[in-house]
Amino acid sequence: MYKGTPSRIRKVLYALIIAFGLLCVRLVFVQMGAAKPLSDIASSQYRLSVSLLPKRGVIYDRNLKELAISINLSSIFAEPFKVKDKGPASEKLAGVLGISRDEIYKKLSQERGFVWLARKVSQDTARKVRSLDIKGIDFIKEPQRVYPNGVLASHILGFTDMDSNGIEGLELRFDKYLKGVVGYRYAIRDAKQREVPGYEYKEILPIDGDSMVLTIDSMIQSFAENELEDGFKKYHAKGACIIVMDPYTGDILALSNRPNFDPNNANSSIPDFRRNRAVCDFFEPGSSFKIVAASSLLEEKAVKPGDKFFCENGEYKWCGHTYHDHKPHGWLEFRDVIKFSSNIGTMKAAQRLGKDRLYKYIKKFGFGSKTGIDLPGEVNGIATHPSTWSKLSLCSISMGQEVTVTAIQLACAISALANGGNLVKPRIVERIQDRTGHAIQKFESKKPQRVISEETAKEMRDILRSVVDSGTAQLAEAKGYFPAGKTGTAQKVEPNGTYSHRKFTASFIGFVPYDDPKFVIVVIMDEPRPIYYGGVVCAPVFKKVATQLMSYSKILPKEAEKRSLSKR
Amino acid sequence: MNKNPNNHCPKILTAIVTVTFVAVMYVNQQALIYQMGLKVKQNNDVYAKLVDHNKIMVYNVLNLRSPVSLGRKLLAKEVELSMPSKWQVVKIDHSPEKIVLQGKNLANIARTR
Numbered sequence: 178m179y180k181g182t183p184s185r186i187r188k189v190l191y192a193l194i195i196a197f198g199l200l201c202v203r204l205v206f207v208q209m210g211a212a213k214p215l216s217d218i219a220s221s222q223y224r225l226s227v228s229l230l231p232k233r234g235v236i237y238d239r240n241l242k243e244l245a246i247s248i249n250l251s252s253i254f255a256e257p258f259k260v261k262d263k264g265p266a267s268e269k270l271a272g273v274l275g276i277s278r279d280e281i282y283k284k285l286s287q288e289r290g291f292v293w294l295a296r297k298v299s300q301d302t303a304r305k306v307r308s309l310d311i312k313g314i315d316f317i318k319e320p321q322r323v324y325p326n327g328v329l330a331s332h333i334l335g336f337t338d339m340d341s342n343g344i345e346g347l348e349l350r351f352d353k354y355l356k357g358v359v360g361y362r363y364a365i366r367d368a369k370q371r372e373v374p375g376y377e378y379k380e381i382l383p384i385d386g387d388s389m390v391l392t393i394d395s396m397i398q399s400f401a402e403n404e405l406e407d408g409f410k411k412y413h414a415k416g417a418c419i420i421v422m423d424p425y426t427g428d429i430l431a432l433s434n435r436p437n438f439d440p441n442n443a444n445s446s447i448p449d450f451r452r453n454r455a456v457c458d459f460f461e462p463g464s465s466f467k468i469v470a471a472s473s474l475l476e477e478k479a480v481k482p483g484d485k486f487f488c489e490n491g492e493y494k495w496c497g498h499t500y501h502d503h504k505p506h507g508w509l510e511f512r513d514v515i516k517f518s519s520n521i522g523t524m525k526a527a528q529r530l531g532k533d534r535l536y537k538y539i540k541k542f543g544f545g546s547k548t549g550i551d552l553p554g555e556v557n558g559i560a561t562h563p564s565t566w567s568k569l570s571l572c573s574i575s576m577g578q579e580v581t582v583t584a585i586q587l588a589c590a591i592s593a594l595a596n597g598g599n600l601v602k603p604r605i606v607e608r609i610q611d612r613t614g615h616a617i618q619k620f621e622s623k624k625p626q627r628v629i630s631e632e633t634a635k636e637m638r639d640i641l642r643s644v645v646d647s648g649t650a651q652l653a654e655a656k657g658y659f660p661a662g663k664t665g666t667a668q669k670v671e672p673n674g675t676y677s678h679r680k681f682t683a684s685f686i687g688f689v690p691y692d693d694p695k696f697v698i699v700v701i702m703d704e705p706r707p708i709y710y711g712g713v714v715c716a717p718v719f720k721k722v723a724t725q726l727m728s729y730s731k732i733l734p735k736e737a738e739k740r741s742l743s744k745r
Numbered sequence: 746m747n748k749n750p751n752n753h754c755p756k757i758l759t760a761i762v763t764v765t766f767v768a769v770m771y772v773n774q775q776a777l778i779y780q781m782g783l784k785v786k787q788n789n790d791v792y793a794k795l796v797d798h799n800k801i802m803v804y805n806v807l808n809l810r811s812p813v814s815l816g817r818k819l820l821a822k823e824v825e826l827s828m829p830s831k832w833q834v835v836k837i838d839h840s841p842e843k844i845v846l847q848g849k850n851l852a853n854i855a856r857t858r
Binding site: 243246318323325328329375398399733 | 778779781782783785786793797798800801803804807808811812813814816834836
């Protein structure tokens, strides 16, 4: 067939065969050696992966009122290479976004494919920017955490960052439950980098975050916050906190601190204002701590309520140190020692108990160790072992010095007296539930530990009632509701280690009604001025909150009075 | 056997027409998929927009009825609320027959009138 073919044609044919052979070799080389990277380059040019953000779980109060929800807001970005007239565009955007023209121009002049102009702007701002119709300016929807009640319960809830990660409070502690799992959609994009609809080749749906139901009651929280705010401002305190607790279950019904912050705008707040003082700050409790010494003395039968102690007319020298009472007293029965908060009477009584037994009850009441509340940053407080105590320590500790506590520990301790002698674990999260409302984790109240007997608890309740009725806390008397409690006024320690005569921590810990306690309330004020007595500064806050709580619980003053009288 | 090459024409034509038809149908199908995808995307965008709008309105309602917001408004209007006195409280029992005001049965009072 090729015999008659001219040699030139044959040469061309051979050349073509060689060229074809080389192409085949190249093809084999590409397929065998460089297929993967080339395939990846091709894929990246036409494939697109879109993140599908999950919805962050809602945080509810105990009545399923929303305390924290998420909404989608528009974030504005630019593709600088697409923006043609950068000067006029910057001018227009500056007017709408409230950012300086130079700043926007600088962003638009960057040699990058993507740059944020403003994140999570309001609907109104987004609409205005959209109406400018600038090429190269686009929008992305991003979830924004919002708190409809503003400052209410801000220290409990905490807040999230720009990318919806928990930063403080329960948002941080339960972030893994709340945030959910990001999903992805793999699609194809066209030459203009737009997603081609209908060509998704894989979709992994996001898993929305779980919701949380708290033990907080937003109405009670509101009562507590309003009254604390009034007291905080009236006495120019450096800080303050309040806890309202169910003494039987340990459920925290309200917890608030001052100063506070708005979690909707947390970044503009001072970090110190965001500290949850109720669990993160420890302080010397002063006379509030006498409940521990008194309970242990009665429980160990070291004293009887009617035993008399000579209170040295307000001044007593012991081991080279002079102790004082707020007011001078002569002979007082033990119940009156607590009623009038006599330091001298308490320290004399504590001598009958001894170091080891006092320490045993300090630990039994939960001091010196975390309560285990589900809030981040809880501290232990300090309750040192008797082996490290000085000669003065027994006296000092019995009256609330040389020991430090947190507000939540005090709430638990006073709850033990209110509920008949059992130490409860505080609970702030009731359950975690999925989107359908099905509980996936329940935080049951733990079995309380008995600290003192029911009889001792009742004796203590009677004594603490007398503190309010005719003792140091008469300003806590919520008429018709018969509250009980104990005041505390502690000198703060100066940096040089001496007790200050200008800085005090005032406290009132109590419950209402005294014979059938429904609520435990703890009020702490840090450095109140000019008055610093717990009975003057904190007791009125307790009274106002207690009155509102009882009304909110539909318990009328008269009913409480009737019940109280009938039980007597 | 007819060896005239012209006799192959109908077969080739049929094949060409078939292939062309299948190709056109395929392109049409792809175009329809694209159109439907576009429509679904548009509907999804509208739905997402409405859901977002709804959520923002829900947030506004929650914000308006929050105790903090209500308290602030009452304070601004200088409206002071106080707890009712004992004589101002009417307790209504579960049964409509028993309406008690400070220990007196209102139903009895109504009957005597």
